[in-house]
Amino acid sequence: CHYLHIRSMSHVQGPSNIALKDMLYYSFLKPWLGDGLLLSAGDKWSRHRRMLTPAFHFNILKPYMKIFNESANIMHAKWQRLVSEGSTHLDMFEHISLMTLDSLQKCVFSFDSNCQEKPSEYIAAILELSTLVAERHLQILLHLDFLYYLTSEGRRFRKACRLVHDFTDAVIQERRCTLSSQGIDDFLKAKAKTKTLDFIDVLLLSKDEDGKGLSDEDIRAEADTFMFEGHDTTASGLSWVLYHLARHPEYQERCRQEVQELLRDRKPKEIEWDDLAQLPFLTMCIKESLRLHPPVPLVSRCCTQDIELPDGRVIPKGVICLISIFGTHHNPAVWPDPEVYNPSRFNPENIKERSPLAFIPFSAGPRNCIGQTFAMTEMKVVLALTLLRFCILCDHTEQRRKPELVLRAEGGLWLQVEPLSSGP
Numbered sequence: 001c002h003y004l005h006i007r008s009m010s011h012v013q014g015p016s017n018i019a020l021k022d023m024l025y026y027s028f029l030k031p032w033l034g035d036g037l038l039l040s041a042g043d044k045w046s047r048h049r050r051m052l053t054p055a056f057h058f059n060i061l062k063p064y065m066k067i068f069n070e071s072a073n074i075m076h077a078k079w080q081r082l083v084s085e086g087s088t089h090l091d092m093f094e095h096i097s098l099m100t101l102d103s104l105q106k107c108v109f110s111f112d113s114n115c116q117e118k119p120s121e122y123i124a125a126i127l128e129l130s131t132l133v134a135e136r137h138l139q140i141l142l143h144l145d146f147l148y149y150l151t152s153e154g155r156r157f158r159k160a161c162r163l164v165h166d167f168t169d170a171v172i173q174e175r176r177c178t179l180s181s182q183g184i185d186d187f188l189k190a191k192a193k194t195k196t197l198d199f200i201d202v203l204l205l206s207k208d209e210d211g212k213g214l215s216d217e218d219i220r221a222e223a224d225t226f227m228f229e230g231h232d233t234t235a236s237g238l239s240w241v242l243y244h245l246a247r248h249p250e251y252q253e254r255c256r257q258e259v260q261e262l263l264r265d266r267k268p269k270e271i272e273w274d275d276l277a278q279l280p281f282l283t284m285c286i287k288e289s290l291r292l293h294p295p296v297p298l299v300s301r302c303c304t305q306d307i308e309l310p311d312g313r314v315i316p317k318g319v320i321c322l323i324s325i326f327g328t329h330h331n332p333a334v335w336p337d338p339e340v341y342n343p344s345r346f347n348p349e350n351i352k353e354r355s356p357l358a359f360i361p362f363s364a365g366p367r368n369c370i371g372q373t374f375a376m377t378e379m380k381v382v383l384a385l386t387l388l389r390f391c392i393l394c395d396h397t398e399q400r401r402k403p404e405l406v407l408r409a410e411g412g413l414w415l416q417v418e419p420l421s422s423g424p
Contacts, residue, residue, distance in 0.1 A: 026038065026039050028133050028136055028137065028143075029133060029228070031157070031158070031161055032129050032133075032157075032160075032161050032164065032224060032228070033221060033224050033225045033228060034217065034220065034221030034224065034225075035217075035218070035221050036048075036221035036222045036224065036225030036226075037049060037052065037222065037225055037370060038225050038228075038229060039225075040221075045367075047208055048214075048218070048222065049366070049370065050208065050209075051203075051206040051207075051208055051214065052202075052203070052206070052222060052370060053370065054202060054206070055199055055202040055203065055206075056370055056371060056373060056374060058273075058373070060197060060202060061273075061373060061374060061377060062273045063196040063197075064103075064107050064196075064374070064377070064378075065271065065272060065273050065377070065381065067103055067106045067107055068103055068271075068377065068378050068381040068382065069270045069271060069381060069385065070106075071099050071100075071102045071103040071106070071116070071382075072099065072381060072382045072385045072386070073385070074099070074102065074116045074117070075095055075096070075098075075099040075116060075382075076385065076386065076389050076390070078095070078116060078117070079095070079390065079417055079419075080419055083417060083418075083419055088416050088417060088418065089414050089415070089416050090414065090415065090416075090417055091412035091413060091414050092238070092239035092242055092243070092412075092413045092414070092415055093235060093236070093239050093408060093409065093412055093413050094412065096234075096235040096238050096239055096382075097127070097231060097232060097235040098115055098116050098123070099116060099235075099382070100230065100231040100232075100234045100235045100238075100378070101115060101123050101126065101127075101227075101231045102115050102116050102123075103378060104226065104227050104230050104231055105122075105123070105227075106198075107198060107199060107374075108198060108199040108200060108223055108226055108227060109168075109171050109198060109199075109200055109223070110196070110198045110200075111171070121163060122163065122164065122167045125160040125163040125164050126160075126164060126227060126228065126231070128156065128160045129157065129160045129161065129164065129228075130228070130232060130405055132153055132156060132157045132160070133157075133405060134404035134405050135153065136148060136153065136157075142154075164224060164227075165220065165224070168220045168223050168224055169216070169220060171200055171223075172200060172204075172216050172219050172220060172223075173216075175200055175201065175204055176204065176216070179204060184205070199222075199223060199226060200219065200223060203218075203219045203222055203223065204219065226371065229369075229371065230371055230374065230375065232295070232405060232406045233295040233296060233375065233406055234295075234375045234378055234379060235406075236293070236295035236406040236407055236408065237286070237289065237290055237293075237295050237361075237375065237379050238379055238382055238383060239409070239413045240289050240290075240292070240293035240295075240407070240413070241285060241286050241289035241290075241379070241383060242383070242386070242392050242415060243289075243293075243394065243399060243409075243413055243415060244285070244288070244289045244292070244293075244341045245285060245387070245392060246392040246393055246394035246415050246416075247341070247394055247396065248341060251281075251285055251341075251343060252387065252391075252392060254281055255281055255282045255285055255383070255384075255387050256387045256388065258279055258280075258281050258282055259279065259282065259384045259385075259387055259388050260388065262275055262278050262279065262384075263275075263388065269385070269388060271380070271381045271384050271385065275384075276377060276380055279380060279384060281343065282380065282383060282384060282387075283346075283376075283380065284343040284344070284345075284346040284347070285343045285383075286376070286379055286380065286383065287343075287345075287346045287359070287361075288341055288342060288343045288345055288346060289341070290359075290361040291329045291335070291345070291359060291361070292329065292330075292339075292341060293401070293407050294325045294326055294329055294360075294361045294407060295361065295406045295407055296325060296361075296363070296406060296407070297324070297325055297326035297403050297407050298322055298323065298324055298325060298326065298403070299322075299323050299325065299363055300320055300321065300322050300323065301320070301321050301323065302318070302319070302320045302321075303315055303316070303317055303318065303319050303320075303321060304317060305317050325360055325361065325363070326403075326407070328357075328358065328360060329359065329360075329361075331358075334354065334355070334358045335358070362375075388420070389419065389420055390417045390418060390419055390420060391417070391418040391420055392415055392416070392417060392418075393415065393416040393417075393418065394415050394416065395416075399413055
């Protein structure tokens with residue numbers, strides 16, 4: 001196949017359903033993630049997307065607010081302890097990735113591994129799989145499966161896959177047994193007491209228009225996909241927004257005042273669902289960071305039919321298009337002074353003037369990120385609580401971007417944290 005790099009997605013406005021995902025790169029994830037939403041195509045993808053959409057309804061997401069607050073509290077308690085021991089410079093990616101994995105394990109499986117405080121074999125396996133896939137992509141000879149699985153890295157990949165699959169399978173089997181013995185009505189009544197349906201519950205209860213549910217293999221694929229897609233991306237988004245706010249203390253202080261005003265008479269200091277709409281400037285700061293440092297900087301699609309561009313040129317069927325989200329977000333024709341961090345770009349008045357395809361951190365079209373509300377919710381909660389409790393500082397050296405599966409920083413993203421007296 002031919003490759004075509006498209007710098008600005010706003011130039012290509014053909015129907016989104018004609019561009020299937022290019023499987024060359026994504027195939028490295030297949031043994032781990034199976035046929036989940038990220039990797040499936042055609043009728044299977046359409047059916048699963050329809051069945052999974054209710055899992056991200058706000059009624060399901062609302063109870064997760066408690067989990068986001070608790071996971072942030074655990075991370076912040078660890079930061080307080082590290083600062084008291086003399087460690088004030090912390091790698092945001094390291095700490096926030098563990099925090100997002102902690103949250104996801106609770107939201108997906110209702111399982112608390114306490115992974116932020118002690119080693120977890122399951123969490124370590126997910127982190128290793130992410131690293132191994134990124135490393136394999138850089139070694140062309142190892143793109144061949146038969147060579148890759150002869151190497152020590154390939155054997156480690158297989159071992160980590162088995163561990164992750166065994167964990168997910170065990171939860172599914174245990175939950176199926178409970179559902180079978182209790183029946184749906186009693187199962188839902190028991191869940192109503194805890195006020196939380198986790199991701200596995202929603203998948204087990206999902207039915208398509210013909211009344212057919214998902215197989216255990218399908219559920220495992222979707223759960224493993226959510227664990228993979230949901231941790232590093234959100235950690236990247238949060239790490240980079242803290243970096244930008246450290247470099248712009250005036251914006252950081254304005255966000256902090258917004259949070260302090262919102263929570264001034266509240267104890268404990270906890271972000272609730274209705275608070276999310278009351279943090280407009282903090283939200284603008286997150287979006288501007290997602291523009292400058294989109295967690296997924298590039299996506300690829302294989303055209304299943306010819307696409308005519310506005311100037312009359314045609315992208316032929318069969319071409320794989322590399323759509324640069326990073327390039328779109330830094331296009332000076334769309335974003336004046338694109339390298340400047342300026343949250344006011346996301347004022348309601350300024351948003352009106354731009355194409356909806358100018359800002360695509362969660363991709364666009366039918367195959368956009370199904371979990372974007374989940375991710376934005378978690379980022380708002382964690383950022384608000386972090387700024388309430390800590391002042392974030394940097395040494396003003398430029399961080400070198402490191403695009404892997406997500407956009408990272410070379411050598412980690414190190415920032416200084418100073419506890420604030422206001423605390424929780």
